[in-house]
Amino acid sequence: MQTIMEQMPIVLNSLNAGFLQTLKLFFVTLLGAIPLGLIIAFGSMSRFKPLSLLTKFIVWIIRGTPLMIQMLIIYYFPGLVFNNPIWGGGETGRFLAASVSFIINYACYFSEIYRGGIQGVPKGQEEAGLVLGMTRSQIFFKVTLLQMIKRIVPPMSNEIITLVKDTALARIISLQEVIWAGQAFMKGSQGISGAIWPMFFTAFYYLIFNGILTVLLGRLEKKLDYFR
Amino acid sequence: MAILNVEHIRKSFGPTEVLKDISFSLEKGQVVSIIGSSGSGKTTLLRCINLLERPTSGKVMVNTDVIFDSEDPATQREQDLRKKRLHFGFVFQSFNLFPQYTAKGNVMLARQLLAKEQPDYKTRKKEILAEIEQQAEQLLVQIGLADRMDNYPHQLSGGQQQRVAIARALALQPDILCFDEPTSALDPELTGEVLKVMKELAEQKTTMIIVTHEMAFARDVANHVIFMDNGTICEQGTPDQVFNHPQQERTKQFLSRYTQG
Numbered sequence: 135m136q137t138i139m140e141q142m143p144i145v146l147n148s149l150n151a152g153f154l155q156t157l158k159l160f161f162v163t164l165l166g167a168i169p170l171g172l173i174i175a176f177g178s179m180s181r182f183k184p185l186s187l188l189t190k191f192i193v194w195i196i197r198g199t200p201l202m203i204q205m206l207i208i209y210y211f212p213g214l215v216f217n218n219p220i221w222g223g224g225e226t227g228r229f230l231a232a233s234v235s236f237i238i239n240y241a242c243y244f245s246e247i248y249r250g251g252i253q254g255v256p257k258g259q260e261e262a263g264l265v266l267g268m269t270r271s272q273i274f275f276k277v278t279l280l281q282m283i284k285r286i287v288p289p290m291s292n293e294i295i296t297l298v299k300d301t302a303l304a305r306i307i308s309l310q311e312v313i314w315a316g317q318a319f320m321k322g323s324q325g326i327s328g329a330i331w332p333m334f335f336t337a338f339y340y341l342i343f344n345g346i347l348t349v350l351l352g353r354l355e356k357k358l359d360y361f362r
Numbered sequence: 363m364a365i366l367n368v369e370h371i372r373k374s375f376g377p378t379e380v381l382k383d384i385s386f387s388l389e390k391g392q393v394v395s396i397i398g399s400s401g402s403g404k405t406t407l408l409r410c411i412n413l414l415e416r417p418t419s420g421k422v423m424v425n426t427d428v429i430f431d432s433e434d435p436a437t438q439r440e441q442d443l444r445k446k447r448l449h450f451g452f453v454f455q456s457f458n459l460f461p462q463y464t465a466k467g468n469v470m471l472a473r474q475l476l477a478k479e480q481p482d483y484k485t486r487k488k489e490i491l492a493e494i495e496q497q498a499e500q501l502l503v504q505i506g507l508a509d510r511m512d513n514y515p516h517q518l519s520g521g522q523q524q525r526v527a528i529a530r531a532l533a534l535q536p537d538i539l540c541f542d543e544p545t546s547a548l549d550p551e552l553t554g555e556v557l558k559v560m561k562e563l564a565e566q567k568t569t570m571i572i573v574t575h576e577m578a579f580a581r582d583v584a585n586h587v588i589f590m591d592n593g594t595i596c597e598q599g600t601p602d603q604v605f606n607h608p609q610q611e612r613t614k615q616f617l618s619r620y621t622q623g
Contacts, residue, residue: 256456267445268444272475276475360462
């Protein structure tokens with residue numbers, strides 16, 4: 135029986151590789167969901183009724199069902215029902231399917247935060263832009279956007295920190311993220327088996343990474359403190 | 363030749379008719395004050411003139427340029443609205459300064475954006491931007507905020523913010539400057555400094571339409587006073603006519619409340 139200290143280097147190596155996958159999923163989700171959320175927000179605020187109703191319907195479904203189920207459906211549905219496994223096999227396929235699921239899911243949450251942020255900017259700001267001869271897009275980018283960003287940083291920080299931990303859900307389609315890597319040592323891997331501590335140990339990865347994020351997001355909030 | 367002609371403006375919000383056949387005109391260099399109780403349609407009239415609201419029917423002309431005519435769809439195109447609004451400067455009751463820009467930034471922003479549409483913008487960029495900055499500084503000096511140029515709106519008092527808003531409107535050199543109850547959000551002490559700036563503008567023959575509850579100011583500064591009641595022009599004339607010799611019962615009633623108070 136090895137001691138924990140002896141197991142440590144092997145375990146850390148494995149967990150690091152897993153956490154890299156966690157980080158990849160995290161950043162890809164943010165990269166996709168931040169702009170997609172804006173498109174969805176504009177869709178649900180559209181004055182064209184069918185579009186806004188359709189968008190709200192989609193947001194309702196995505197927010198009303200578990201991400202875990204969405205991921206299972208997105209990953210298995212094309213292969214099982216259409217006999218067309220579009221994601222391909224292996225880790226690449228799982229990562230793609232997980233990314234798509236996360237991006238859609240988080241974009242819907244972000245869209246609601248954006249909507250609140252945009253609607254929270256007083257109507258007078260838009261009118262002031264209009265009477266100064268600005269175009270709609272100038273008003274959005276030069277007047278509304280930064281005020282909206284300031285408003286949404288706190289709720290977005292919340293979602294972003296939740297996202298870090300939600301990446302663990304990708305375990306359900308066997309994405310080899312950090313918890314998957316930890317769990318492997320329970321079943322037996324690289325000469326270690328029946329060890330439960332590596333899985334507990336993964337908590338530190340989340341904790342430290344979220345600590346860094348909290349500091350960075352706090353700084354961003356501070357940076358936007360120069361106006362009210 | 364009048365600089366502004368407003369003909370038979372009507373405006374309804376759903377079943378409620380807020381403006382009922384309003385017509386008046388304004389000469390260049392004149393100041394018209396619109397007075398009346400809350401809900402009489404003063405603000406809506408102002409917003410219809412500069413097309414923040416679309417009149418239900420009627421016609422608005424600036425110089426000889428028809429900027430809105432309910433009979434002529436060619437005057438109602440959305441893409442032309444933007445340029446037409448530039449005939450007017452607009453000062454809001456709630457200032458509506460852009461919080462993320464300094465006082466100077468607020469005054470410069472619209473001109474900087476418009477400058478990009480000039481054909482020689484690329485070649486003369488530095489010159490143009492320098493000129494815009496110089497004009498902004500000059501305007502801020504004029505309204506007495508030389509030492510506040512680099513402050514953000516939340517660092518300014520309400521009166522200072524409203525003065526910046528006036529400078530911001532002046533920067534685009536509009537034909538007509540519109541004020542929508544510019545001092546209603548200010549306490550009496552701060553009201554004075556805003557009125558002083560407006561008085562100076564009147565002395566420089568700036569064409570202005572002022573919706574206000576400041577009766578003394580309307581009487582002293584305006585060339586023409588319009589008293590609105592329930593969506594119509596109840597009475598209009600020189601300040602002397604309206605304030606000292608009102609003909610309509612409703613006008614007397616309204617004014618007596620102010621002189622008593």
